[in-house]
Amino acid sequence: MISRVLENQIRDRLFQGYVLIxxxxxxxxxxxxxxxxxxxxxxxxxxCEAIATKRDLxxxxxxxxxxxxxxxxxxxxILDEAQEVENIGQILxxxxxxxxxxxxxxxxxxxxxxxxxxxxxxxxxxxxFSLYPFSIAEIxxxxxxxxxxxxxxxxLRYGLMPDVYTAENSExxxxxxxxxxxxxLFKDILDYxxxxxxxxVQQLLEALALQVGSEVSLNELSQMLGIHVVxxxxxxxxxxxxxxxKILRPLSKGNPRKxxxxxxxIYFLDLGIRNQLISDHRPVELRQDKGVLWENFCVMELVKLxxxxxxxxxxxxxxxxxxxxxxxxxxxxxxxxxYEFKYSPKRSxxxxxxxxxxxxxxxxxxxxxxxxxxxxxELRSK
Numbered sequence: 001m002i003s004r005v006l007e008n009q010i011r012d013r014l015f016q017g018y019v020l021i022x023x024x025x026x027x028x029x030x031x032x033x034x035x036x037x038x039x040x041x042x043x044x045x046x047x048c049e050a051i052a053t054k055r056d057l058x059x060x061x062x063x064x065x066x067x068x069x070x071x072x073x074x075x076x077x078i079l080d081e082a083q084e085v086e087n088i089g090q091i092l093x094x095x096x097x098x099x100x101x102x103x104x105x106x107x108x109x110x111x112x113x114x115x116x117x118x119x120x121x122x123x124x125x126x127x128x129f130s131l132y133p134f135s136i137a138e139i140x141x142x143x144x145x146x147x148x149x150x151x152x153x154x155x156l157r158y159g160l161m162p163d164v165y166t167a168e169n170s171e172x173x174x175x176x177x178x179x180x181x182x183x184x185l186f187k188d189i190l191d192y193x194x195x196x197x198x199x200x201v202q203q204l205l206e207a208l209a210l211q212v213g214s215e216v217s218l219n220e221l222s223q224m225l226g227i228h229v230v231x232x233x234x235x236x237x238x239x240x241x242x243x244x245x246k247i248l249r250p251l252s253k254g255n256p257r258k259x260x261x262x263x264x265x266i267y268f269l270d271l272g273i274r275n276q277l278i279s280d281h282r283p284v285e286l287r288q289d290k291g292v293l294w295e296n297f298c299v300m301e302l303v304k305l306x307x308x309x310x311x312x313x314x315x316x317x318x319x320x321x322x323x324x325x326x327x328x329x330x331x332x333x334x335x336x337x338x339y340e341f342k343y344s345p346k347r348s349x350x351x352x353x354x355x356x357x358x359x360x361x362x363x364x365x366x367x368x369x370x371x372x373x374x375x376x377x378e379l380r381s382k
Contacts, residue, residue, distance in 0.1 A: 002138055002162070005308040006129050007033050013127050014041075014076075015103050019096050021122075022107040024131030025243035025269060026184040029162050030107040033131070034078045037105070043076030048084040057085050060095060067098040075102060082106035089121035096125055110242045132243075133160035133270045135304040136376040145373060152369065153284040156293040159272025174281055177272045185244065185273065200227055202277075204235055208245060208266045209277040213295045213327075215250075215263035215319065236266075243269055246303060251316035251329050258354065260319045267296045294343035298367050299328055301376040302339070324352040329359075336362040345370040 006022070010033065013020055024030050038045055046053045057079075060067045071077060077095075082088050088106070095104060139160070140148045158164050158173040161180060167173035203225055208216070222229045239245045246267045252259040268274035271293060275281050284290050299315075306313055313332035319325040328339040336359045340349040351364040367375055 002134060002166075003141060004029060004033055004131070005135070005138060006131050007036065009308075010105070010129060011037060015101075017100060019092050019122055019126045020103070020105045021126050021128045022105060022131060023129065023243070024107075024109065025133075026109045027161055027163060027180050028131055028133055028243075030109075030131055031080055032162075034080065034105055034107060038076060038078055041076040041103075042074070043078065043103075044074045045078040045080065048079055048081045048088075054085050057091050058087070060091055061087065064094075064098045067095050071095070071099055071102055077102060077104045079104065079106045081109060083108040083110045093121040093125065096122075130307055132300070132304045132307070134162060134165055135160070135308070136301055136373070137305065137308070139165070140373070140377055145377075148373065148377075149369075152372075156271055156284050156290070156297060157275060157281050159270040159275070161270055161272055164272050170281075173272070174276075177276045177281075181273060181276050200225060201235060201239075204232070205239070205244070206277050208239075209268065209274045212267060212274060212289075213265065213292045215260065215317075216266050217263055244273070245269065246300065248299070248315055248317045248328070251318045251331075253358075258320045258322070259358075260321065265317045267299045269300060271296055290343050291341075294369075295327055295341040298339070298341040298372070298376075301372075302328070302330070305376060318355060320352075320354055324354050326352065326355055334361065338362055338364045340364075340366045342366055342368045344368065 010020060010022065014037070022030050022034065035045065046057075048054060048057070056070060060070050079085075079088075079092075082092075085091065092104060092106060095102070136148065139151070143151075154170075154173075155165075158167075158170070158177065161177070164173050164176045164180075167176055204221065204227075207221060207224060218229050218232050221227075221232050225232070227235075236245070236247065240247050246269060248265040248267070250260045250263060252261040272281075274296065280287070284293065287293070303315070305311075311332070313330050316329045316331070317325070317327060318329050318338070326338045327341050330337045330339070338351055338355060338359075342349060345368040347368070349366045351362070356362065365375070
C-alpha cells in the first residue's frame, strides 16, 4: 500500500474547526484515503451518489434538529462525491454551524461543481486539498533509485493512476485504463448543461492528446471540430476543473512585442489516459513522441510537488515569435525558474538569450532521465 502525502496532511487538520474538502479525479484514491482515516475514528461514510443520501442531506436544511438527527453521535462524517448533492454548500455550512465539533470531510471529482457550491458558504470554514495520481515522491518511498528508474518507461506508457500502477502486468494495466476512460472519464464532464455533445468532447480530447507540449490555438481547434471558439473555451475550462487536463498560459511580461500571448499549452493529468485517447501504449523506445511524454510527465510532477509541498507559484510556458522557447517557467517571490525537459541525458539545452535578457532574475534547469529524481524525488516546503 503506497502512502499518500495528503493523507497525513488531512490528519493534521482533523478536529480543528474546519470542513475539509478533498478534490481529485475519479479512481485516484480519495475514497481510500478517507476510509483509512475513518477506520481510526468513530465516524460514518456516506456516498452522495446514493439517492437516499441525497434525500437525507436535503432534509438537514429544514432545522438544526434535523441536522442533529442526521448526524447523531457521529464525530467524523465523510461525504464522498459531494458535488452530486444539490445545495451541498449550504448543507455543509448549516451542519458545521450547528455542530462545529463534528469533523466533516467532503470529497469531489469536480472542482468546477463542488467549488462553485461550497466556495462562498464555507469562506473561513474550510480547508482544501487536491489529490493527483501517484507522484514519483510517493512511489519512491519504498523503492531504491534504480527501481524507480526501471519504472519510468512504463509510467510514460500507462501513467500513475493507482489501480493502473499496481496492475500485475501490461495487459491488466491497459484493461484498467480502458475501463477508467469508458466508465468514468466523461461522467463528470457530461453532467454539465454546458456540454451536450459527447462526440465533440471526445474529438476535442483526442485533438489535445495529439498536441501535448505544442502551442494550442482556440481558433484552430474551433475550425477543426466545427465548434464555436467560445464553446471550445468553456469545454477546456471544464476539462481542467474535472481533472483531465492542465492548461499553461504564456508568459508575456518581459517583451510583449516579441512574446507569444494568445496561445496555450495543454497537458494531461495522467499519461495513461492521454495514451488511451490516441490508442497508443507502445513501448517508449518505439515511439516518436517520447519527448512529448517526458515533458507531460515532468510538468505534472512539478505540479504535484508544488501542491503537496504547499508551495504557491505560477506556472507558464514561454515562446517568442521567432521560435525561441522555454518548456515551463515558474514564478515565485519575484523570481523566475525556467525548465527544459529532455528525455535523453545526451541532449543539452541552454537558456534563450531573449529570455535571459527579459527576465534577468532567473534560474535555468534541464530535467532528463538521469537527474529527474533530484527535482521530483522528495517534497520540499520552499
